[in-house]
Amino acid sequence: MDKAVENTTTRLVWLDQLKAISMYFVVLGHSLLKFKEGKLFRFIYSFHMPLFFMISGLTFRPDKYTTIMDCVKDKIIKLAHPYIMLNILSLPFWYINMKTHMIQPDSLIEVLFGVFYSNSAVVRAPSNATWFLMTLLFAEVIYYMIHYYLKDDKSVFLMSCILGVIGVMAPLGKEFLDAPFHFDVSLVAQFYYGCGYLIRKYFTNFMNAFKEHYRFKIFLLFSVGTFSAFINKQVDMSNELYRNITYMLISSFTLSFILIFLAKKFNFHSKLLSYIGQNTIIILALHIPMLRILQAAFPIFLTSQFYAVLASIIIYFIMVIFIWFINRYLYFIVKMPKRLQNIIHRF
Numbered sequence: 269m270d271k272a273v274e275n276t277t278t279r280l281v282w283l284d285q286l287k288a289i290s291m292y293f294v295v296l297g298h299s300l301l302k303f304k305e306g307k308l309f310r311f312i313y314s315f316h317m318p319l320f321f322m323i324s325g326l327t328f329r330p331d332k333y334t335t336i337m338d339c340v341k342d343k344i345i346k347l348a349h350p351y352i353m354l355n356i357l358s359l360p361f362w363y364i365n366m367k368t369h370m371i372q373p374d375s376l377i378e379v380l381f382g383v384f385y386s387n388s389a390v391v392r393a394p395s396n397a398t399w400f401l402m403t404l405l406f407a408e409v410i411y412y413m414i415h416y417y418l419k420d421d422k423s424v425f426l427m428s429c430i431l432g433v434i435g436v437m438a439p440l441g442k443e444f445l446d447a448p449f450h451f452d453v454s455l456v457a458q459f460y461y462g463c464g465y466l467i468r469k470y471f472t473n474f475m476n477a478f479k480e481h482y483r484f485k486i487f488l489l490f491s492v493g494t495f496s497a498f499i500n501k502q503v504d505m506s507n508e509l510y511r512n513i514t515y516m517l518i519s520s521f522t523l524s525f526i527l528i529f530l531a532k533k534f535n536f537h538s539k540l541l542s543y544i545g546q547n548t549i550i551i552l553a554l555h556i557p558m559l560r561i562l563q564a565a566f567p568i569f570l571t572s573q574f575y576a577v578l579a580s581i582i583i584y585f586i587m588v589i590f591i592w593f594i595n596r597y598l599y600f601i602v603k604m605p606k607r608l609q610n611i612i613h614r615f
Contacts, residue, residue, distance in 0.1 A: 279546070281535065281537075281542055282531050282532050282535045282536075283323065283326060283327070283531070283545070284541070284542045284545030284546050285531055285535070285536050285538060285541040285542055285545050286323060286527060286528065286531035286532075286545070287320075287323055287544075287545035287546075287548050288541040288542070288544035288545035288548065289527065289531065289541070290316060290319050290320055290323060290527065290548075291544065291545070291548040291551050291552070291584075292580070292584055293312050293316040293319075294316055294317075294320075294397075294551075294552065294555075295551065295555050295559070295580045295583055295584050295587075296308075296312060296577065296580040297309065297312040297313055297316055298397070298555065298556050298559060298580075299559060299569075299576045299577065299579050299580035299583070300312070300573060300576050300577075300580075302570055302576070303573050303576060304502060306573055307498060308573060309502070310497055310498060310500075310502050310503075311494060311497050311498070313502055313503050313504055314493070314496070314497035314500065314503050314516070314519040314520060314523065315493070315497070315519055315520045315523035315524050317400070317505045317506070318460045318505070318520035318521075318524060319520070319523070319524040319527060319528075320400065321404065321407065321457045321460035321461045321464065322460050322461070322463055322464035322467065322524055322528070323464060323528075324404055324407075324408070324461055324464060325411075325460065325461035325462060325463060325464020325465040325466075325467070325468070326464045326465070326467060326468045326528075327468075328408070328411070328412075328461065328464070328465040328468070330412070330415045330416075333412065336409070336412065336413055336416055339408070339409055339412045340409055341612050341613055341615070343405045343408055343409060344405075344612060345604045345609050345612060346604075347401045347402070347404060347405040347408075348401075348402070348405060349603075349604040349608075350401065350549055350553075350601065350602045350603075350604075351383075351386075351398050351401040351402055351405075352383060353600070353601040353602070354395060354398060354549070354550070354553035354554070354601060354602070355383045355393055355394045355395050355398055355553070356383075356394070357553070357554075357594075357598070357601055358394035358395040358553060358554060358557055359376075359379075359394050361394070361554070361557030361558065361560075361561065362379060362394040362395070362557060364557075364561055364564075365557055365560045365561065365564075368560070368561070368564035369564075370560040370561075370563065370564050371392070371560065372392070374391075374392055378391055378392070379391075379392060379393055379394050382394075382396075385448045385449075386398075386399055386402045386403075386448060386449045386450065387399065387446050387447065387448055387449065387450055388506075389446040389507065390446045390448075394557075395553045395554070395556065395557060396506075396556070397552050397553065397555070397556050398552060398553050399449075399450050399506055400506075400552060401549070401552070402449045402450065403449065403450045403453050403454050403457050404454075404457065404461075405449075406449060406451055406454035406457075406458075407454045407455075407457035407458040407461045408458075408461065410431065410454060410455070410458045411428065411458040411461050411462050411465070414427050414428055414431075414458075414462075421466070421469075424462065425462065425466070428458060428459050428462040429459060431455045431458060431459065432455060432456050432458070432459030434455055435452050435453065435454070435455025435456035435457075435458075435459070436456055436510050436513060438452035438455065438508070439452065439508035439509075439510075450506065450508075452508065453505055453506065453508060456505065456510070457505070460520070463521075467528065474525075474528075474529075475529065475532060475533070478529050478533075482529070482533075486526050486529070486530075489522040489523070489525060489526050490522070490523070490526060492518060492522050493518060493519045493521075493522030493523040493526070494519070494523075496514075496515040496516075496518040496519040496522070497515070497519040497523070499512075499515060500512045500515035500516060500519065503516050503519075503520075540588070543588070543591070544587075544588065544591070547591040547595065547602075549602060550587065550590055550591050550594055550602060551584070551587045551590075551591070554587065554590055555583050555584070555587055558583055558586060558587070558590075559579060559580075559583050562579055562582065562583060563579065
């Protein structure tokens with residue numbers, strides 16, 4: 269493992285800050301939902317979810333587990349538990365959104381079922397954005413299984429690519445089935461996750477690729493990535509919209525590489541960004557319901573892209589209050605109590 273990122277006893281501060289910056293793009297993208305035809309929306313959606321899967325892959329350690337079941341148990345504890353609990357926590361906000369006519373009027377039974385199906389194309393959940401957590405769970409388990417059986421980087425990468433292609437092709441059967449837990453999206457997500465792991469493993473080489481004339485290289489990558497994002501149709505992983513695969517891959521990788529490089533090079537030394545980056549799971553679950561409440565109370569935020577961007581900034585920093593409150597008083601929501609962890613580990 270590359271020494272630049274091999275420290276597993278302490279958090280990588282720059283990576284937390286990268287997660288915080290990436291999370292803002294998620295909030296901004298959802299704030300611009302009414303302006304899907306705009307270039308800013310298309311730009312953000314061209315890379316923000318692939319980037320998050322790559323960031324998750326940057327923390328992958330194949331030697332962390334001894335068996336596949338150990339990996340599954342760990343992901344249930346770290347991803348499935350907060351997924352369920354945060355959706356339950358979102359229920360009051362979902363009710364307010366429904367009563368203010370910001371969302372469709374589903375019944376409580378329907379949205380509870382939506383939690384356990386985790387695919388809003390079939391049935392909506394209190395917090396649809398949490399689809400990412402269950403998709404990440406399957407993506408991590410799938411990639412670990414590939415690595416567990418094949419081990420060799422080239423073989424692992426080849427199999428990851430094959431499964432990624434299958435995932436891209438899977439939406440062709442959407443008229444028959446929208447998979448629960450976005451399982452077909454997980455096949456695409458594990459590819460980006462695996463690429464994140466390879467960046468981690470060869471991190472010095474990755475950084476050295478930018479070593480000389482990095483401003484020009486960033487400008488070049490940004491230009492190519494932005495052009496690919498604009499020439500492609502709108503990409504949306506959660507809805508299995510990949511459009512032109514070549515353009516999607518170019519925009520997602522070039523723009524993600526830029527942000528990964530800049531986060532590591534400049535290491536912004538912001539305690540606030542680090543704090544947010546350690547708690548993005550809370551923002552992921554709650555920012556859309558809170559955004560809808562803000563938009564219902566102040567419809568001006570729905571009138572233009574300028575006000576949509578302003579709303580994203582307001583919601584992003586309001587989320588810091590929710591992070592503080594949950595970590596102080598409701599920590600069991602994001603971290604499974606030890607007693608329950610022990611029960612799962614005993615199975």
